[in-house]
Amino acid sequence: MPLLEIKNLHVSVEGRQILNGLDLTVNKGEVHAIMGPNGSGKSTLAHVMAGKPGYEATQGQILLDGEEVLTTQPDERAAKGLFLAFQYPMEIPGVATITFLRTAMNAQRKKRGQPEFTVPEFQKRLNEVAGKLEIDREMLRRGVNVGFSGGEKKRNEILQMALLEPKLCVLDETDSGLDIDALKIVSEGVNRLRSPERAMVVITHYQRLLSHIVPDVVHVLSRGRIVRTGGKELALELEAKGYAQYQDEAALAS
Amino acid sequence: MTAEVRAIKTPAELALAEAYTAAKPKLPGDGKVIALREAAFRRFDAQGLPNRRVEEWKYTDLRALMREAKPIAGLPDAAAKARAKSAGSLIGDIDVRRIVFVDGAFVPELSDLKNLSPGLTIGSMAQALASGDPLVAAHLGKVAAADDSAVALNTALMRDGAVIRVAAGSTVELPIHLVFVAAAEQSASMFTRSLVVIEKGARAMLVESHEGATAAEHQVNTALELVVGDDAYVDHIKITSGKSPVVHVSSLMVTIGARARFNDFSYTTGNAVVRNQLFLQFDGAGALAGIRGASLLNGRQHADVTLVADHKAGGCQSREVFKAVLDGQSRSVFQGKIIVRPKAQKTDARMLSNALLLSDEAETDTKPELEIFADDVQCGHGATSGALDDGLKFYLMARGIPESEAESLLVQAFVGEAVEGIEHAGLRDALMVNVAEWLKARAG
Numbered sequence: 001m002p003l004l005e006i007k008n009l010h011v012s013v014e015g016r017q018i019l020n021g022l023d024l025t026v027n028k029g030e031v032h033a034i035m036g037p038n039g040s041g042k043s044t045l046a047h048v049m050a051g052k053p054g055y056e057a058t059q060g061q062i063l064l065d066g067e068e069v070l071t072t073q074p075d076e077r078a079a080k081g082l083f084l085a086f087q088y089p090m091e092i093p094g095v096a097t098i099t100f101l102r103t104a105m106n107a108q109r110k111k112r113g114q115p116e117f118t119v120p121e122f123q124k125r126l127n128e129v130a131g132k133l134e135i136d137r138e139m140l141r142r143g144v145n146v147g148f149s150g151g152e153k154k155r156n157e158i159l160q161m162a163l164l165e166p167k168l169c170v171l172d173e174t175d176s177g178l179d180i181d182a183l184k185i186v187s188e189g190v191n192r193l194r195s196p197e198r199a200m201v202v203i204t205h206y207q208r209l210l211s212h213i214v215p216d217v218v219h220v221l222s223r224g225r226i227v228r229t230g231g232k233e234l235a236l237e238l239e240a241k242g243y244a245q246y247q248d249e250a251a252l253a254s
Numbered sequence: 255m256t257a258e259v260r261a262i263k264t265p266a267e268l269a270l271a272e273a274y275t276a277a278k279p280k281l282p283g284d285g286k287v288i289a290l291r292e293a294a295f296r297r298f299d300a301q302g303l304p305n306r307r308v309e310e311w312k313y314t315d316l317r318a319l320m321r322e323a324k325p326i327a328g329l330p331d332a333a334a335k336a337r338a339k340s341a342g343s344l345i346g347d348i349d350v351r352r353i354v355f356v357d358g359a360f361v362p363e364l365s366d367l368k369n370l371s372p373g374l375t376i377g378s379m380a381q382a383l384a385s386g387d388p389l390v391a392a393h394l395g396k397v398a399a400a401d402d403s404a405v406a407l408n409t410a411l412m413r414d415g416a417v418i419r420v421a422a423g424s425t426v427e428l429p430i431h432l433v434f435v436a437a438a439e440q441s442a443s444m445f446t447r448s449l450v451v452i453e454k455g456a457r458a459m460l461v462e463s464h465e466g467a468t469a470a471e472h473q474v475n476t477a478l479e480l481v482v483g484d485d486a487y488v489d490h491i492k493i494t495s496g497k498s499p500v501v502h503v504s505s506l507m508v509t510i511g512a513r514a515r516f517n518d519f520s521y522t523t524g525n526a527v528v529r530n531q532l533f534l535q536f537d538g539a540g541a542l543a544g545i546r547g548a549s550l551l552n553g554r555q556h557a558d559v560t561l562v563a564d565h566k567a568g569g570c571q572s573r574e575v576f577k578a579v580l581d582g583q584s585r586s587v588f589q590g591k592i593i594v595r596p597k598a599q600k601t602d603a604r605m606l607s608n609a610l611l612l613s614d615e616a617e618t619d620t621k622p623e624l625e626i627f628a629d630d631v632q633c634g635h636g637a638t639s640g641a642l643d644d645g646l647k648f649y650l651m652a653r654g655i656p657e658s659e660a661e662s663l664l665v666q667a668f669v670g671e672a673v674e675g676i677e678h679a680g681l682r683d684a685l686m687v688n689v690a691e692w693l694k695a696r697a698g
Contacts, residue, residue: 105654111654
């Protein structure tokens with residue numbers, strides 16, 4: 001059974017149809033890249049998978065481990081192992097990052113019937129992961145993402161991903177706003193999480209992220225549908241030729 | 255000037271006039287105190303109960319909210335005192351010196367007056383009025399005096415309260431916890447008046463707890479006059495909590511001396527109607543004041559914070575931060591006025607009020623006012639009201655946090671922004687624990 005199966009997905013946002021019959025199958029251990037021009041529906045796909053309010057699936061299915069997730073709440077999807085790394089991570093003043101992380105981790109464990117982590121257990125895991133991502137303790141005491149630079153916010157997303165150990169990671173434009181050094185730290189963080197038990201969907205406009213996180217499969221999304229699927233060389237082709245051949249009216253929509 | 259046309263007196267106003275006449279001979283104090291009461295009663299009688307025609311009371315119409323005046327509470331019996339024992343527990347297990355008032359009267363056997371630190375004196379207002387205490391004579395009715403009919407009524411009918419003095423240069427380590435409990439079985443009205451004088455360079459922390467211990471519809475009118483001397487350092491936290499359907503009117507009048515530091519916090523979760531009015535007067539240059547508060551309301555609760563910060567001296571800094579969390583059909587009111595007198599140059603005043611509406615039926619009214627008569631000042635105010643941010647909620651839920659827990663985290667963060675202004679860590683924690691309990695009760 002595939003880890004993720006999206007069938008004939010139609011999604012509208014504020015009455016506007018964005019996804020028009022999208023199909024996607026991702027197996028365990030695979031990394032899929034979804035590329036496409038602005039306005040093709042990349043972020044909509046990420047949001048509807050995570051269950052963002054306002055993103056209405058009018059047709060189709062999203063199956064995670066064979067189970068329909070469209071009818072479930074975002075927190076239930078997370079507990080089932082779905083993780084979305086946000087393009088624009090939210091700032092939450094007053095909620096310390098460390099409190100947020102522990103609450104999230106234990107909420108998921110509770111829902112899965114696992115024992116909650118004690119403070120020392122949690123602290124130990126956090127220190128390990130944060131160290132590798134060069135996130136210092138002072139940052140963790142601050143409000144979630146408050147005063148973080150663009151790069152720090154993205155590193156914080158990867159930190160969450162590493163701690164929560166999801167089955168399926170969806171990365172929405174994780175490279176946006178990153179300089180070369182930050183891109184390297186973030187990509188290394190993502191690559192450490194690659195495993196035969198886990199799959200990733202990497203959504204990006206540019207090829208540059210994919211030279212750091214090398215995908216197994218590349219899809220081209222245009223006007224709410226996957227219009228082409230290939231190997232990692234497809235990303236290089238897109239980089240060289242652009243999206244023009246797939247775009248048509250998509251440029252108007254952006 | 256035209257003669258004042260007054261509406262026909264309401265039954266409550268008539269009852270209060272009768273109560274005053276009947277109580278007069280028994281109320282503590284003679285000579286000057288009687289004259290003070292008489293003058294105050296005449297002011298009250300001319301203005302009547304505060305009502306919506308009075309701008310400062312526009313959103314909290316006591317004339318409408320008090321259909322009748324409850325009889326003045328008698329001295330507490332043993333049962334009432336027993337009910338009062340657990341009052342004030344919201345502050346958790348922090349070390350305090352507990353001074354208890356039940357139904358408006360000082361209860362020595364529930365209070366701790368032993369081993370007062372050097373420079374600290376604590377007594378009862380009833381006794382101070384009866385004995386003509388010079389501290390009371392010097393200050394009572396004179397601290398940041400406000401022309402307000404609720405204060406006037408309090409002055410006319412005040413029976414007991416605390417009289418506290420911290421002598422110049424003394425530091426009182428142990429916070430003083432004034433616990434006011436309305437514990438009578440039958441609905442009653444209570445008039446407490448306290449005076450606290452923190453002299454030059456002295457330091458003290460004062461916590462007031464107000465709560466009802468029965469299901470009676472008590473009417474509480476409490477007032478505190480607080481003198482913060484030059485270079486003094488004073489923390490004052492007032493907690494109004496409990497499920498009793500009390501109508502609670504509180505007036506805080508403060509004068510702040512030169513270079514003093516004053517940190518005030520009002521925390522309101524309880525009662526049916528709460529009016530917290532704060533009259534602050536900056537009398538000396540270079541003082542620093544943080545005036546904060548949080549209200550957590552549900553059902554049909556109504557809580558009003560009305561604040562006047564009067565900068566009479568220059569170079570003072572004031573920060574006002576008030577947060578309201580509203581569920582059910584509750585209503586919060588914030589009225590904040592900053593006055594900067596012509597001589598108060600270099601004033602730096604910033605006022606912020608935020609209301610978080612968790613229900614479509616809740617209501618908040620906000621009225622910030624700036625009256626600036628000096629030309630070299632920094633003053634600002636900001637006010638917001640709105641629901642929880644859906645984007646933030648989604649972000650938390652996308653990490654596996656259930657909706658109710660996500661909402662709780664966001665509400666705690668919202669309230670925390672004000673609570674973090676309290677210096678005492680133990681009290682800060684105790685209030686946040688109470689916020690969490692309130693949220694838990696809400697989630698059901």
